[in-house]
Amino acid sequence: MTSNNKLFALIIPVISVFLGLLAGAIIMLLSGYNPIEGYSALWRGAFGDAFTIGETIRRTTPLILTGLAVAFAFRSGLFNIGAEGQVIVGWLAAVWVGLAIEAPMIIHLPLAVLAGALAGGLWGFVPGLLKAKLGVHEVIxxxxxxxxxxxxxNEIIRSVLTDHATKTDQIASSASLASEWLQGLTYYSRIHYGFLIAIFAAVIMWFLIQRTTIGYELKAVGFNQHASKYSGMNVSKNIIISMVIAGGFAGLAGAMEGLGTYGNIHLMSGFTNLGFDGIAVALLGANNAFGVVLAALLFGVLKEGAGEMPTGAGVPTELVDIIIALIIFFVASSxxxxxxxxxxxKEGK
Amino acid sequence: MIDLLQSIIPTVLFFSAPLILTALGGVFSERSGVVNIGLEGLMVMGAFVGIVFTLTFEDTLGSATPWIAIVVAAVIGGIFATIHAVASVSFNANQVVSGVAINMLALGVGVYLTKQWYGKGQTDMVDGFFRTDIPYLHKIPVIGPIFFERVYATSYVAIILAVIAWYVLYKTAFGLRLRSVGEHPMAADTNGISVTKIRYIAVILSGVLGGLGGSVFALTIVSNFSHSTIVGQGFMALAAVIFGKWHPLGAMGAALFFGFAQSLSIVGSSIPLLEGIPQVFLLIAPYVLTILALAGVIGRADAPKANGVPYIKGSR
Structure with missing residues (x-):
């Protein structure tokens, strides 16, 4: 039975992705496009040359982190829809530190990254606390x-960090994750060292969950709160810790955008969607650190490759959003x- | 004072109508035990259909177009919500996940088809609804000019529907069944009520009302469709559901209040008391209040007991 479950855990995401891409092809056919041209444009857009590969990695980086943010909370039975907001405050805090402080890189950069994680953690702390102490549902x-x-x-960008401008100045180079060496390798894409941080974060999640007492308790709370309580675990504490760490991951994703991709923060008319995509990533990755990295890479490829579809095959980029939504449906309806x-x-036998 | 009310109240009604409609949809769905994070997506679908229909038939149908458009949007919204019903009722999918997928799918489909049909990311502008005087009622002294002059008729449609929703939920057998399915599906099932059927109807109703809300929003407030037509109104409606304690009239009250908060950021400068308050506080007020309401500061808000739990026959 256990091996059967593990097999399903592997097969279901693969089937869902396949069905999603198949549905995408059917939609292209129905709207009069050539699916082969469409998907080869997508492939070129993601892997066509060194530049697009660099951009694909850049796009995957925050998705890994928001995927971890959702997956980590899910392990203790919590649904973190808040990655979106945690990304924004993490982004803001990291850029703020990047702008406001002057220090050598060895201090400045870690400080800015940490500020992002802390801000995200704080944003996760509030729902964690309310859930733990008052039983309020964390989703809402x-x-x-x-x-x-x-x-x-937005208000802080407008009135505190700038004088009614739409974006802040660039952060000090001592807080930047950008790498001329990596950029040189990839024809000046916006790739940055953040992907190392993202991979490292995935390893940390794996280690925390699989190899530490904290992780054991978090999982136990996720499986059965009452049993955890009667075996002497502090359920409220574990719920709060879980949300704070989850928020920290999402805050890091924001820091990646602020310190790596953009080097500033701009006014946002809506969400970055990194947080919502993180839900898709976590779901497809079966809430497992390694799975999250793979799923993030898949969505990074799809989203980056989508940019080439309008010029390459005339297909609107939104096709990829439809495909991703369908993949989520298929996984959720496993x-x-x-x-x-x-x-x-049964019939085969 | 009357001048002030005359400037605020029509604006409040104007901003609240889509929220009231969508929140009513949320009440039906959640009262039957199906969490509906997908309200945002249902509104997107409604807005898309409403605008496309109006653009296509504006010339042939004349002034009746927006009214027919919102009905069509409601029907398509209901059909679209069926996806959520199938996933979360029949396939036992996680309802929050399915709702998130509904949101992504609606926006993807809407913008994809917009680009496909119009060759650009946003549609042209439509005329949509106009402000009118409500016949007879606007002649009532004092009240008439404040409530019934130069308003959108859709605002009153929303309020009437809220009363109907209250009647259906609390005064009919169907409403009792719907609520019992949301509180204790096993008990309801034992009494011969089909949990699946009731939940399907409730989710489809939420699609109808969400589609209505989205199309009314598009045809009164923004007048076109693009990826940024509906940004957060669905989630605000969800907040209204909770702030209104899952009660149709409560949700309406909450939606009116949120509409008031939104209109304050527009007419606020003309109210002496609120002049000094930075706009950001008015913007976040609905969300902060919802959190406070849930935390029990403003009376406790308890969700229907079986909300979010798939019902699997025979399991305890």
């Missing part, structure tokens, strides 16, 4: 926190895929 609180983050950070697979097996 995190959604509300998203909007509060959006409006407050119940039915499982049922169908078992059915096939």
């Amino acid at each position: 609180i995190t959604i509300m926190m998203n909007y509060i983050a959006l409006y407050i950070s 119940y039915i895929i499982r049922w169908a697979l078992l059915r096939f097996k």
